[in-house]
Amino acid sequence: MSLFVSIEGFDGVGKTTQANLLNEHLSKEGIKSILVREPGGTIVAEKIREILITDSELSPITELLLFESARSDLVNKVIRKKLENNFVVITDRYLDSTLAYQGYGRDIDKSIVNELSKLSTSNLYPDITFLLDLNVEEANKRAGERKDINSKDQILKFENEENIFHQKIRKGFLEIAKNNNDRVNIIDASVDQNEISKLIIEKVSKKLNL
Ligand code: TYD
Numbered sequence: 001m002s003l004f005v006s007i008e009g010f011d012g013v014g015k016t017t018q019a020n021l022l023n024e025h026l027s028k029e030g031i032k033s034i035l036v037r038e039p040g041g042t043i044v045a046e047k048i049r050e051i052l053i054t055d056s057e058l059s060p061i062t063e064l065l066l067f068e069s070a071r072s073d074l075v076n077k078v079i080r081k082k083l084e085n086n087f088v089v090i091t092d093r094y095l096d097s098t099l100a101y102q103g104y105g106r107d108i109d110k111s112i113v114n115e116l117s118k119l120s121t122s123n124l125y126p127d128i129t130f131l132l133d134l135n136v137e138e139a140n141k142r143a144g145e146r147k148d149i150n151s152k153d154q155i156l157k158f159e160n161e162e163n164i165f166h167q168k169i170r171k172g173f174l175e176i177a178k179n180n181n182d183r184v185n186i187i188d189a190s191v192d193q194n195e196i197s198k199l200i201i202e203k204v205s206k207k208l209n210l
Pocket of ligand 1: 010011012015037038039067092093094095097098099101102153154155156158159
């Protein structure tokens with residue numbers, strides 16, 4: 001049975017750890033699964049990621065279009081195919097990130113962001129989304145600690161923005177969750193990561209009828 005899972009949230013909330021833990025659990029259970037991250041996951045999308053890492057002068061609109069282009073390539077070349085082959089696809093960020101960062105964070109018209117995301121995914125929405133929520137101070141602290149480890153591969157321009165930008169994104173994510181409460185589960189990211197993982201695994205297992 002296929003299932004499309006997205007893990008969302010602010011920089012430094014522990015999304016990647018949770019995405020990995022879920023993927024490892026499913027593999028152990030003998031369930032076909034794949035983990036992708038946005039932006040990335042195809043040759044084209046990794047090139048776009050490189051542009052986002054290295055060019056500090058992109059306008060918000062250019063950024064938006066780059067994220068959507070990377071997503072379109074990933075959806076077409078990887079996500080759809082894996083879902084057709086009954087995989088569980090776990091994505092570390094997806095279209096909610098674009099609405100939160102480019103819509104709420106960069107103040108681009110949210111209906112335009114939504115239309116572009118519809119277009120780039122051909123209406124492929126996750127079956128279930130986990131929004132890891134944490135207060136901005138704690139998330140920034142964690143993101144700062146992580147920065148030195150593999151900063152070459154990270155898109156740091158958003159992490160380096162001011163606190164008010166981060167507050168806007170957190171508020172955005174919470175609003176998105178409220179407006180899509182049949183899909184989005186808010187998870188308190190301040191608790192132990194094994195506890196969070198257990199919760200995510202429980203919900204995903206239920207969806208898979210395990
Ligand atoms: P990345 O280095 O992949 O780290 P992480 O996802 O673990 O935070 O950074 C991706 C950055 O790009 C992150 O700051 C969020 C931002 N982003 C957007 O602004 N819009 C998007 O549509 C996506 C997918 C990410």
